Amino acid sequence: MTSPSVSDCPNCIDPNVMVYDTRMEQHGWRRRRRHCKSCGYKWSTLEIPADELHDLIHLRDQLIVLHQRMTFMLEPSKPRPNGASAGGKSTEHEQTGAIWNPDGVY
Numbered sequence: 001m002t003s004p005s006v007s008d009c010p011n012c013i014d015p016n017v018m019v020y021d022t023r024m025e026q027h028g029w030r031r032r033r034r035h036c037k038s039c040g041y042k043w044s045t046l047e048i049p050a051d052e053l054h055d056l057i058h059l060r061d062q063l064i065v066l067h068q069r070m071t072f073m074l075e076p077s078k079p080r081p082n083g084a085s086a087g088g089k090s091t092e093h094e095q096t097g098a099i100w101n102p103d104g105v106y
Contacts, residue, residue, distance in 0.1 A: 009036035010043060027052065 008015050014036060021033035030047040048056070 006045070007034070009034075009039060009041055011041035012036060012039040014038040 005015060007017055009017055016037045018035050018037055019032050020035050023031050025031050025046070028049060029052075032045045032047065033042065034045060035042050
């Protein structure tokens with residue numbers, strides 16, 4: 001059995017699909033409305049030029065890294081081994097040395 005094609009119906013995997021509308025979107029992207037003749041399912045596809053897709057993937061990867069860094073910077077530090085609190089002062093994260101201020105003032 002072969003893998004489903006991009007143009008196969010995502011609902012029933014049947015290749016009996018018709019494109020009934022094609023529109024040019026911004027930046028030269030093409031939006032195609034598709035209809036499965038077997039099950040009646042309708043969906044849209046977006047065709048993006050390869051160089052722009054590469055740029056979008058790179059941007060997505062950068063945003064993921066930024067989000068991970070921000071999440072780490074905002075998470076509370078671990079409790080101190082002796083049970084003492086930070087007392088509202090900046091603390092150093094035990095594993096990485098990242099600074100986190102519990103008061104939110106930097």
